[in-house]
Structures are given as structure tokens and as C-alpha cells.
Amino acid sequence: MAHYKLTYFNLRGRAEISRYLFAYSGKKYEDHRIEAADWPKIKPTIPFGKIPILEVDGVTIHQSLAIARYLARETGLAGQTPVEQALADAIVDTIDDFMTLFPWAEKNQDVRKQAFNDILTNKAPELLKDLDAFLGDNNWLVGKSVTWADFYWDVCSTTLLSCKPDLADSYPRLLALRDRVQALPAIAAWIQKRPKTIM
Numbered sequence: 001m002a003h004y005k006l007t008y009f010n011l012r013g014r015a016e017i018s019r020y021l022f023a024y025s026g027k028k029y030e031d032h033r034i035e036a037a038d039w040p041k042i043k044p045t046i047p048f049g050k051i052p053i054l055e056v057d058g059v060t061i062h063q064s065l066a067i068a069r070y071l072a073r074e075t076g077l078a079g080q081t082p083v084e085q086a087l088a089d090a091i092v093d094t095i096d097d098f099m100t101l102f103p104w105a106e107k108n109q110d111v112r113k114q115a116f117n118d119i120l121t122n123k124a125p126e127l128l129k130d131l132d133a134f135l136g137d138n139n140w141l142v143g144k145s146v147t148w149a150d151f152y153w154d155v156c157s158t159t160l161l162s163c164k165p166d167l168a169d170s171y172p173r174l175l176a177l178r179d180r181v182q183a184l185p186a187i188a189a190w191i192q193k194r195p196k197t198i199m
């Protein structure tokens with residue numbers, strides 16, 4: 001069995017989608033969380049200088065979505081057909097495009113707050129409207145069973161809702177999708193036991 005080591009900060013952030021996939025698959029892995037204070041000395045040792053990274057039997061994979069897509073394929077959660085896989089990728093990329101609008105690393109709290117408010121108030125509705133239309137009355141975003149796109153929606157919307165709790169109130173179908181993901185036994189167990197972090 002492969003040895004997996006996932007390295008990230010002690011945050012959900014860009015590693016949480018992979019932690020969901022590990023939880024769902026039941027694969028054992030090392031959830032290696034580094035302290036922010038230690039990052040400057042660790043950064044030069046990491047290929048491309050960014051985290052998360054996943055080491056698989058000593059091979060280092062970078063980029064959170066490349067890592068998660070690999071795990072999704074290994075777990076049967078990438079989509080059942082090539083078209084479903086492309087759709088799941090497209091939904092993940094669409095959500096990720098939105099998440100990358102936020103100035104996560106901004107140190108000036110006033111600037112940060114204003115940018116977050118602007119994005120959550122003015123830009124989020126368009127994404128939510130389109131995602132809701134894409135989901136329609138289906139149980140899952142792509143195909144007839146859960147995929148990593150559903151996990152990504154849950155992971156990212158958890159962070160968005162922590163910033164603006166009423167964000168998705170007009171979209172009960174998207175909120176119900178969160179409930180379905182969080183009710184999957186392995187995901188429910190992970191959410192229960194994971195370290196409590198701000199993001």
C-alpha cells in the first residue's frame with residue numbers, strides 16, 4: 001500500500017478537499033500540519049515553494065487540485081465517464097476561480113475586510129445562481145453519484161459561510177447538497193474529528 005504524506009498549514013484551506021478524499025476512501029495518510037512560524041525555513045525545501053504538497057511513496061505532487069484530482073481518480077470520485085470527469089473538473093475549476101478572487105494573504109485588515117465584503121456581496125450571487133441552475137433538482141452536481149465536485153462545493157462553501165452565514169439562504173438546493181455531503185458517514189466522522197481551525 002502506498003505511503004501518503006499531505007503537508008499543509010494547520011488550516012482547512014487548500015488541503016481540505018484532499019483530506020475529504022482520504023476520509024472517504026479510508027486510505028491511511030499522514031496529515032502533516034506545519035506551523036506558520038516554521039514556513040520560511042521549510043519553503044525552500046518544497047518544490048515550487050507552495051503548499052499543499054502530497055508525497056506518494058517519496059514522489060512529491062504539488063498544486064492542490066492536481067493532488068485532489070489524483071485522489072479522486074484513485075477513489076472513484078472523479079466522475080463515471082470521461083464527460084462526467086470533464087464536468088466535475090469544470091465545476092471544481094469554477095468554484096476555485098471564485099475562491100482565488102479573495103485576498104487570503106492580505107495583512108491590512110481593513111483592506112481585507114472590504115475586499116471580502118465586496119466579493120461576497122457583489123460577485124458571489126452570480127456563482128451561486130449558476131451553480132444552483134447546474135445542480136437543478138439532482139442529488140449531486142455531476143452524474144448519479146457523489147464526486148469530488150460535491151466535496152469541493154462543501155469545503156469551499158464552509159469557508160464562505162463562515163464569512164457570511166446567510167450567503168446561500170436563497171439557494172436551498174445548494175445548502176441541501178452540503179447536508180448530503182456532510183451526512184456521508186466518513187465525511188461526518190472526519191468533520192467531527194478534524195482540528196478546529198479558522199479557515
Ligand SMILES: N[C@@H](CCC(=O)N[C@@H](CS)C(=O)NCC(=O)O)C(=O)O
Binds near residue numbers: 014049051052063064
Ligand atoms: N494554486 C496553488 C496555490 C498554492 C498556494 O498559494 N499555497 C499557499 C497556501 S494556501 C502557500 O503556499 N503560501 C505560502 C507561500 O506562498 O509562501 C494550489 O492550489 O496548490
